[in-house]
Amino acid sequence: MMQKTFFTLAALLFAIIAFNSCKNNKYEAFNSICDTTNTKFSAVINPILTNKCLACHNNTTMNGGINLEGYDNVKANYDAVLNSTRAGRMPKDGPLDSCTISKIQTWVNRGANNN
Numbered sequence: 001m002m003q004k005t006f007f008t009l010a011a012l013l014f015a016i017i018a019f020n021s022c023k024n025n026k027y028e029a030f031n032s033i034c035d036t037t038n039t040k041f042s043a044v045i046n047p048i049l050t051n052k053c054l055a056c057h058n059n060t061t062m063n064g065g066i067n068l069e070g071y072d073n074v075k076a077n078y079d080a081v082l083n084s085t086r087a088g089r090m091p092k093d094g095p096l097d098s099c100t101i102s103k104i105q106t107w108v109n110r111g112a113n114n115n
């Protein structure tokens, strides 16, 4: 009788621990997922470049000869954009996080469209 109760409690404890560790894993996975469902130029990519690059790479200030203002200029430079951000050289004032770089990479992989 004692033994049965002990095993029941032990099983219950195990189930609770297992359940909670699953919950925690799911939570961590949720936090580290990079959502690249939407990589439209107008909604996602252009705003990233506008915020992070345009101060130094626009129609009048073209550091390193790179202009990232507007679709045509971005399309012409997407290799350089990927290389410089992946290497962490750009932006000058601190690297992009890996999810942001993944979004740019995914947009290029999908054809670098003006969408």
Ligand code: HEC
Pocket (backbone or CB within 6 Å): 049, 052, 053, 054, 055, 056, 057, 063, 064, 066, 080, 081, 083, 084, 085, 089, 090, 091, 092, 093, 096
């Ligand atoms: C604070 C100013 C500044 C910002 C912001 C900035 N850049 Fe630059 N960038 C420069 C300067 C200055 C150069 C000239 C080369 C050098 O000094 O490294 C340059 C050069 C480049 C080059 C050519 C040389 C190389 O390293 O490949 C590329 C491509 C480039 N930038 C891309 C970007 C992208 C993409 C962003 C945004 C994610 C960005 N830059 C943000 C200042 C900036």
